[in-house]
Amino acid sequence: MSGVYQCEASGVEGKVKSSQVQVIIQYGPRAATILRNHQTISGDVTETEDTSRKIPLNCSSDCNPLCKIAWYKDGEQEDSYNPVIDIRRDRRMSGVYQCEASGVEGKVKSSQVQVIIQYGPRAATILRNHQTISGDVTETEDTSRKIPLNCSSDCNPLCKIAWYKDGEQEDSYNPVIDIRRDRRMSGVYQCEASGVEGKVKSSQVQVIIQYGPRAATILRNHQTISGDVTETEDTSRKIPLNCSSDCNPLCKIAWYKDGEQEDSYNPVIDIRRDRRMSGVYQCEASGVEGKVKSSQVQVIIQS
Known part of the structure; x- marks a missing residue:
């Protein structure tokens, strides 16, 4: 019933009006909702990394006077008090977002929204014992032992990995391949990582299994x-x-x-x-x- 009120009196001498009185009913907030493109968000917000672009989210809440807005990422308050937050499409901006509206009736928080910035792969590297391989991998034959090689690549969601030996795809899709120290396993190895940004191959690694002599x-x-x-x-x-x-x-x-x-x-x-x-x-x-x-x-x- 907020509004401008005025009374009028009438009699034998006519009509007169009083001065106007502004009645303000303050309220809110009762609820807070995060919107994207004027729509309530259902599920996660997922985008591919592109640091030149942003994801605008709007904290919608009804207050009189206007609600004060605060934003939170992973439980920590952000330095933003605008109803609209522009999240840069950078992997470091992934997280759980929530807004808080405050007014004469207290404070309310919105539901949490998971923002996922997908990326990768940009590069793939073959490691041994957590170290980049320089040169060939050379071992003496011992079929009871293995050479573990790791395909390292950064993706969100996790990269899909494929291994190649002498240009032919191996039946292995694990980031780690265990190469048996058998002369038949000598060859040129390479891994391929695939994700939302396409596919990349590592540098080639020459695996040499040395052996002999067993007889003359x-x-x-x-x-x-x-x-x-x-x-x-x-x-x-x-x-x-x-x-x-x-x-x-x-x-x-x-x-x-x-x-x-x-x-x-x-x-x-x-x-x-x-x-x-x-x-x-x-x-x-x-x-x-x-x-x-x-x-x-x-x-x-x-x-």
Whole structure:
């Protein structure tokens, strides 16, 4: 019933009016509501990060005289007393917002509104033991052990992760991939993070599983030698023998004749068909796992 009141008196001499009286009924607030685009908010407010843009929220409450407004983020009062707060679309502005209206009837708070600023990924990095990898990852073969690599990328909501080996997608979508220390797992690894802002790939990481030697074998014409190697003397010709052993990095090879090391470190030794070259031959392969010797091969040059 707020308004301007006035009375009028009438009689034999006519009519007269009193002065006007302003009646003000003060009230409020009874409720406070957060609006966006003049609509009550149901659920969360979710936007993609763009620091050049803002999210305007309005605290609506009815008071006479006008309500005083305060804003809260995550329970802490903000430095804003305007009915409208402009929230920058920055990941750091994510949080729970609430407004408070105060007036002659006290104070009321609105319902809480969750503001979620989604972002990422901007970059992806492969880590080992929480450290960025510089150079190759090199380990000795041990199939009972693993190399854990972590794909680090920042997203909200959480990034989806995919792993690639030698350009082919792996059946792993976990941020951490456990690479078995098996020679077959050597290769170039890369991870991909995807989110609301698209997809990004990490730098490539070369994983090298070193191994060997486990065995050494003397071959002739690509065949394992069974028995002696017997040839007729002909000093213009040679007997090529190959020391076969599997290593990564390549095995170092040494040759022995009658127990004495030869001055040859090539996987292939060319034995001249000279009677003086007759003897017992053996090769030795060495690598990250130690040294192994082949079986002995008897070479007989007949005259």
